[in-house]
Amino acid sequence: MVTYIIRRLIWGVFMLAIVSLITFAIFFLVPRLAGATSESLATRYVGRTANAEQVQIATERLGFNDPLIVQYGRFAKGIVAGADYDYGPGVEHCPAPCFGYSFLTRLPVWPDLLNRLPVTMSLAFGAAVIWLLTGVATGVVSALRRGSVFDRAAMTVALAGVSLPIFFTGIVSLVAFSYGRPLAITAPGGSFTPFFDNPVQWAYNLILPWITLAFLYAAGYARLTRSGMLETMNEDYIRTARAKGLSERVVVFKHGLRGALTPIVTIFGLDVGLLMGGAVLTESTFSLPGIGKYAIDAIVNQDLPKVMGVTLVTAFFVVAANLIVDLLYAVVDPRVRLT
Amino acid sequence: MTAPLDVSGSELEAAPEAVLDGQAKAIQGRSLGQIAWMRLKRDKVALTGAGVVIFLILVAVFAPVIVGLIGHPPTDFNQDLISSETMAPKDGTGIGWDHLFGVEPVNGRDIFSRIVYGARISLLIAFLATLLSVVIGTLLGVMAGYFGGWVDSVISKTMDVFLAFPILVFAMALSGIVQQSDSAFGLTGDTLSVTLLIFIIGFFNWPYIGRIMRGQTLSLREREFVDAARSLGARGPYIIFREMLPNLVAPILVYSTLLIPTNILFEAALSFLGVGVRPPTPTWGGMLSEAVRFYTIPHFMFFPGMAIFITVLAFNLFGDGLRDALDPRAR
Numbered sequence: 001m002v003t004y005i006i007r008r009l010i011w012g013v014f015m016l017a018i019v020s021l022i023t024f025a026i027f028f029l030v031p032r033l034a035g036a037t038s039e040s041l042a043t044r045y046v047g048r049t050a051n052a053e054q055v056q057i058a059t060e061r062l063g064f065n066d067p068l069i070v071q072y073g074r075f076a077k078g079i080v081a082g083a084d085y086d087y088g089p090g091v092e093h094c095p096a097p098c099f100g101y102s103f104l105t106r107l108p109v110w111p112d113l114l115n116r117l118p119v120t121m122s123l124a125f126g127a128a129v130i131w132l133l134t135g136v137a138t139g140v141v142s143a144l145r146r147g148s149v150f151d152r153a154a155m156t157v158a159l160a161g162v163s164l165p166i167f168f169t170g171i172v173s174l175v176a177f178s179y180g181r182p183l184a185i186t187a188p189g190g191s192f193t194p195f196f197d198n199p200v201q202w203a204y205n206l207i208l209p210w211i212t213l214a215f216l217y218a219a220g221y222a223r224l225t226r227s228g229m230l231e232t233m234n235e236d237y238i239r240t241a242r243a244k245g246l247s248e249r250v251v252v253f254k255h256g257l258r259g260a261l262t263p264i265v266t267i268f269g270l271d272v273g274l275l276m277g278g279a280v281l282t283e284s285t286f287s288l289p290g291i292g293k294y295a296i297d298a299i300v301n302q303d304l305p306k307v308m309g310v311t312l313v314t315a316f317f318v319v320a321a322n323l324i325v326d327l328l329y330a331v332v333d334p335r336v337r338l339t
Numbered sequence: 340m341t342a343p344l345d346v347s348g349s350e351l352e353a354a355p356e357a358v359l360d361g362q363a364k365a366i367q368g369r370s371l372g373q374i375a376w377m378r379l380k381r382d383k384v385a386l387t388g389a390g391v392v393i394f395l396i397l398v399a400v401f402a403p404v405i406v407g408l409i410g411h412p413p414t415d416f417n418q419d420l421i422s423s424e425t426m427a428p429k430d431g432t433g434i435g436w437d438h439l440f441g442v443e444p445v446n447g448r449d450i451f452s453r454i455v456y457g458a459r460i461s462l463l464i465a466f467l468a469t470l471l472s473v474v475i476g477t478l479l480g481v482m483a484g485y486f487g488g489w490v491d492s493v494i495s496k497t498m499d500v501f502l503a504f505p506i507l508v509f510a511m512a513l514s515g516i517v518q519q520s521d522s523a524f525g526l527t528g529d530t531l532s533v534t535l536l537i538f539i540i541g542f543f544n545w546p547y548i549g550r551i552m553r554g555q556t557l558s559l560r561e562r563e564f565v566d567a568a569r570s571l572g573a574r575g576p577y578i579i580f581r582e583m584l585p586n587l588v589a590p591i592l593v594y595s596t597l598l599i600p601t602n603i604l605f606e607a608a609l610s611f612l613g614v615g616v617r618p619p620t621p622t623w624g625g626m627l628s629e630a631v632r633f634y635t636i637p638h639f640m641f642f643p644g645m646a647i648f649i650t651v652l653a654f655n656l657f658g659d660g661l662r663d664a665l666d667p668r669a670r
Contacts, residue, residue, distance in 0.1 A: 018500055026513050159659075163652040165604050167611045167627055168644035175634050274505055281507075281608055285631070295508060296612050299515040307512050314505035322503050 005327065012323045019315040020079065024072050027308050038064035079312070099309035104301055109309040113291060119192045120290035123213070123282065124275035126206055130214035131221060132268060138218070139225020140257060146230065154222060161219025170212050170285035177208060192289055209286045213279065217271060221264065228260030235259065266325055273321025274314070371665075375589075378664040385660020391653035399458040406456070411449040413456045414619045427636055440642045444633045453621035454646050460622050461650065464536050465602040471541025472602075473595045476548025477587065483549070484556025485579055495553070498546035506543045507608065513539055514614040532616040540605050548594055555590050559583050589665040596658035600651040607647050623647050 031041060042059040063071060077083065078098040094101070099109040138158070142151040193201040232238065233256050241255045242248075280292035287293070291310055298306035369377075379385060398405065406413065427444050440450035483494035517535055559565065560583075568582050609615035610624030618625055623643040630640035 015500060015503065019504070022504075022509070023512075026509065026516065030513065031516060159655060160648075160652065163600065163655055164648055165607055165611075165624075165627075165644075165651075167608065167624070168640070168647060171627070171631055171634065171640055172644070175637065175640075179634055270503070274507075280511065280612065284612060295511065299511055299612075299614060302515075304516070307515065311505070311508050311512050314508045318503050318505055 008323055008326050012319050015319045015322070016316065017076075019319065020076055020312065021072070023308060023311050023315070024075050026311070027304060028071060028075075029068065097312075099312065100305035102298075102306055103303045109305050112294065112306070113309055113313055116289060116291050116294050118194060119288055120276060120279060120283070120292065122192075122195065122202065122206055123209055123279055123288060123290060124272055126203075126210040127213040127217070127275070127279075128268070128272050130210055131217035134214065135218035135221025136225045136257075136264065138222040140229055140252070142222065142226045143229030143233065144252065151226075155226070158219040158222045161215055162223070164216070166212060166216050166281050167285045169215065170209070170282065173208055173212050174286070206288075209282055209288060212286075213275075213282045221267075224264055224267065225260060228263060229256060232256050232259035262329065265328055269321040269325030269328070270318065273318040276314075276317040276321075371589075375664040379660060382660045382664065385657055385664070388653045388656030388658075388660065391649065392657055395458055395650055395653065396462065398455055399462045402455045402459050406452040409451075411452055413448065413452040413621045416446045416448060427633075441638050443629070443639060444636050450626075450639070450642050453626060454623070454642055457621045457623045457626065457643065457646065458650070460533065460616055460620065461603055461606060461647075464533060464540065464606045465599050467537045468540035468544070468602045468606075469595050469598045471537065472545040472598060473548050473591060475541070475545040477552050477591060479545070480549035480552025481556045481579055481583065481587070484553040485560060485575070485583070491553075494549070498549050498553075501543065501546040502550075504543065507605075510539045510543060510605070510609060511612060511614050514609060529616060529620050536606055536609060536615060540602050544598060544602065544605075547598060548591075551590055551594055552587060555587055556583060559586055593658060593662040593665055596654060596661055600654040600658070603647065603651055603654070 028041070038059050039055050041064050042055050042062055059065060063074060066074075074083070078094070078100070080097070082093065082095045083098045084093050094108055095110075097110055099113075101108055102112070138154050142154050145151050191205055193205055195202045233252075237259075238251060238255055241251045246255075279290065280296055282288070283290045283292040284296050291313065295307055295310035298304075298310070428442050440454060442449055443453075479494050479498075483491045514532075514535060517531075565578060565582055568578050573582070606615060607622070607624035607627070610622040611628045613625075613628065615624060616622050618629075623646050626643035627640060627647075630636075630643065633639050
């Protein structure tokens with residue numbers, strides 16, 4: 001068990017290294033391949049109004065003329081250990097994890113991201129609870145009553161659900177339940193109240209995004225649970241469990257569902273990890289001030305350090321979620337041995 | 340395992356549908372393809388999906404002809420139909436024989452022709468991105484499954500890394516960064532955005548195909564006909580291309596059909612977020628993102644939204660049916 005955890009941890013660190021390499025490539029290598037020069041990269045940092053001399057100084061100071069490996073080393077060091085920015089008159093220390101300073105506000109990116117994390121976390125966890133419960137329950141009932149009216153209706157809705165983009169269902173639900181309605185379910189305009197300030201207001205502001213987001217995922221989970229359950233209920237060990245005289249409830253939940261749950265746990269971990277790093281489409285549709293909205297606003301404003309920060313944070317969450325899922329495997333599925 | 344009285348199961352299962360046709364006809368052997376086709380023909384839902392898919396492809400291919408006959412150029416303004424006070428179409432929607440789906444608020448562009456041209460972008464990107472994913476995924480998946488050992492470890496780990504990536508965020512960043520310069524890789528304008536999106540979407544999605552191909556190859560590798568080919572002196576490339584690939588055609592077809600709708604949604608999402616193909620070129624995602632600001636004019640969001648929905652649903656229905664027909668165990 002301990003060696004397994006250590007192995008997964010090393011793999012996680014390795015993944016993060018790869019992710020940082022790819023992020024670096026996207027932000028510093030791809031623009032060069034696309035035809036940008038050291039000077040045009042530096043121009044983004046000093047603004048388009050800067051004269052040639054200022055650009056030249058910035059290029060030198062930011063080290064865009066160094067070999068790429070040196071640039072990557074500096075980039076990685078900033079994330080792990082922090083970095084010192086020499087901006088001429090003085091030196092400013094940017095503590096780890098340093099994702100640099102916003103082009104627009106000149107503020108460090110990391111505290112901004114921390115501020116927005118509660119919004120994204122509230123959105124992701126609330127929706128995750130809803131879709132996990134409804135999706136898995138629908139899938140189980142559908143599988144047990146295969147071919148029934150319930151099964152067919154649920155699977156039709158689920159198929160429609162996986163075919164609808166959230167930025168369409170989101171707008172439709174806003175028009176139907178929020179904008180200008182006297183009994184608006186969620187206030188339009190995307191405000192966020194921290195949970196500890198006022199839990200009721202917190203839930204009120206998030207209920208529509210939760211349901212819309214959860215519907216999309218619940219549809220996929222219902223399909224997945226149904227096919228998984230159909231498969232496991234045909235396994236020999238289910239027949240054995242029934243032959244032992246176990247009650248149908250124990251057979252279905254303890255033996256059937258447990259076997260069908262493994263792929264669901266995998267996908268659930270990945271989905272939540274991805275959402276934590278910014279439910280870009282949901283936040284954008286409902287104007288929620290979370291990490292995803294931060295990223296898309298930053299892209300519109302060409303504020304690259306912000307985009308880079310979000311990319312790395314999202315990747316971190318996904319890697320962490322992967323790690324947790326790997327550890328959960330052993331708990332959920334007794335057939336998995338940790339080696 | 341080769342006891343003389345052992346009736347091999349595959350002979351009995353080879354033509355199960357033949358029995359259904361009644362006793363009058365002589366029982367005849369059918370190929371797997373014929374059986375699959377018979378199953379598909381009976382699946383009305385999948386056929387409907389296929390019909391819609393073909394219709395949409397025709398619409399996309401003949402977009403200029405269709406718009407030339409019953410529409411207006413997609414980027415032409417029809418300001419005479421717009422009320423100058425509310426910025427909305429004068430009669431609410433502008434829907435009529437002249438403008439089948441009405442006109443957009445503010446500039447009065449014809450929604451019908453923008454939907455028709457949007458199909459071109461959507462399907463072009465989805466098809467070519469899927470093709471790219473399938474080529475990379477099949478190549479690497481088959482290699483991993485066939486060679487095993489360190490080749491398999493490297494490819495499998497690479498697929499794990501890709502599957503764990505926040506694809507949308509990476510794609511957003513990449514697309515946003517390259518497109519901020521007006522020309523890159525020697526391309527400009529729409530050609531640049533379309534090419535870029537094809538490569539981004541295709542490049543991030545290949546592991547889905549790759550994993551399936553690896554699994555299929557792993558089981559095919561142990562089959563007798565591969566042993567037979569090897570014992571006759573066939574080498575790796577011959578076995579891969581002549582013996583295995585024909586057996587992989589069915590899963591490739593099924594999973595590329597199911598990858599296309601995912602890619603359509605992906606492209607629509609990027610365009611919705613403003614990092615896809617840029618306006619004024621019509622895209623369904625782009626139209627939806629403009630429609631958000633005009634939520635009091637519901638027909639503006641209805642048509643692009645439904646276009647995405649119907650297209651994705653049709654591909655999903657067809658793909659599901661195809662999978663059931665080609666591989667009934669995968670239900």
